[in-house]
Amino acid sequence: MGEELSERNKRILEAIIEDYIVTAEPVGSRAVARRHGLTLSPATVRNVMADLEEMGFLTSPHTSAGRVPTDQAYRFYVDSLLAVGRIDKAERERIRKRYSGAGRDIGAVLHETSRLLSSVSHYMGIVLAPRFSATILRHIEFVKLGGRRILAILVAQNGAVQNRLIESEEEFSGADLVRMSNYLNELLQGLPIAQVRSRILEEMQNEKVLYDTLFSRALRLSEQTIVESGAQIFMEGQTNILDQPEFADVGRMKEIFRAFEEKNQLVDLLDRCISAQGVQIFIGAETHLSHMEGLSVITSTYVSGKNTLGVLGVIGPTRMGYGKVIPIVDYTARLVSKLLEDE
Amino acid sequence: MGEELSERNKRILEAIIEDYIVTAEPVGSRAVARRHGLTLSPATVRNVMADLEEMGFLTSPHTSAGRVPTDQAYRFYVDSLLAVGRIDKAERERIRKRYSGAGRDIGAVLHETSRLLSSVSHYMGIVLAPRFSATILRHIEFVKLGGRRILAILVAQNGAVQNRLIESEEEFSGADLVRMSNYLNELLQGLPIAQVRSRILEEMQNEKVLYDTLFSRALRLSEQTIVESGAQIFMEGQTNILDQPEFADVGRMKEIFRAFEEKNQLVDLLDRCISAQGVQIFIGAETHLSHMEGLSVITSTYVSGKNTLGVLGVIGPTRMGYGKVIPIVDYTARLVSKLLEDE
DNA sequence: ATTAGCACTCAGACAGGGTGAGTGCTAACA
């Protein structure tokens, strides 16, 4: 693998990959020879292909079929061969327009984003919503529902809202609840939600609080409201994947389907992306997703100021139009960041 | 079709249907003859089958295959032949247990219900959440997010929460917002959400309001918060459908899949069910769902007191174990009703 | 009215032959 590829070999490998990306069929030496500016005979190409196969860039499904790029080839392609184009203007316009109608509600924006990624890339769009616990608390509020039932409402800086029904041990009056909200807001506002719980526990030690039963009750109540909620993920365009010829087979299709139904696998992958900045690409086995052989994932983070909010991206076959999709994901991430920045 | 079926013919038809339900293969005269208590020769059975075919209860995919029941046959089966068994005790227990851990949050309950319906029936479970607009308003609240941005929170009697980000024309102080909430709660609490808007408009005419700018602003603000939100639907176990042998074909599979991705079709069907009480059964074409040939839907409404909240059910192949699934859907609906009744 | 018998149909599995795309190897060539 340390072996360098000659310029010519690179061109041939590139030709094969790009051919395969559009046709999804094993590509033969003839096709490569007549392609592009390459003025080579099929025989020469064959020799090169044999070399590339030995180096692990190509395989052939059977003796007399053409060659198919391996994951390693795609990896080399995106790292060294691919000139990631700028996204073209019309496309950019098309994307921008999709957001014009939508309100500023964060959930709606992200949902639309997943739809958009799917329809523009013609693969599957995914968006991981910001973890609620990673946001900053703006407001906490209790609403009395009747008897000892209380609805706790947490509002994050970014407009995300979480609510939780709690059955309190004792009955509170509406006025009590208002006072409790006020006290807690004073205490917790502006804190990252992940730190809220520890702040509460800390405050519980505070002697001033110990004397005020209402405050200590408020703290106990608020402790119940903070629960780690599952990650929210938007996925759209699964059928785009099923349209790919490589999955036109009942077994494969069911397998992928089942895999998609288990969203947590995907959440794990996206969670891993959240620490890095910008576009990331996982090819085939690099995704570490089981039952998802033959799929690649392109992601990017969207941010607000300097903190990362979440991850969005596209899932497609390894044989994906990387050159087109990468800028789409990149541009969309920037756009979403901008849309959310002032929240 | 006015022709009456003799007792023997009914037994034979029943045998064919039940055979087909378990095997998914066209059933031949021999199989029927040797089945059950029927002491008849295959030849006799063949004569009967020919009659049944003429009457529209059976078809044969080709000359020398067995017979397959038509939609009409299933319809006759569930109407006249099927003795809907009581759901057995172990099953009931199994279902009950599924709810023990879950909190009382309505969303969580409904989501769990769809999962449950899917796993108990081995088909696909669907639950249509109560339309928010059909619930009763318990509380309205404004939270200031910064600048002119306000988060409006509507809480319904049943614990459902809807929130909406609004950009108001003018800036309000926190105290203003509290006063506005109080005023609006006074005015609107206890009203069905569907009537809230008209109540607002009505109140706008009120001369007392006209003199109080804060009140009239409050009304204008609240008017913006009430928006018809799309119906929420939970679907689980789509892969169970794909496991059915009649859909083991790439084209069919994609088609169904695409149909499921369009949830509004399903919402329409379930919406239609909401007016009737109890279990309803749609066989094949009766569903009026396009691209869903070969599927049947069994639904039931869940209620709170005397008003219907929503619909739940199971989607499976027309060749479905009606005898088993009907009581499951029925029991689940009753159980969900009970769980939600005191909210 | 029921049944045994029989000729008939048809999908599905299987085998054999032809086709075409593609390969590897070798020998000739620049």
Next chain:
DNA sequence: TGTTAGCACTCACCCTGTCTGAGTGCTAAT
């Protein structure tokens, strides 16, 4: 020494014909 033409070979795929088994409809006997 790198490139190319030529050639024999491989193998998936398609088409065809044959066979088999399950199932039917009809008719004649019971």
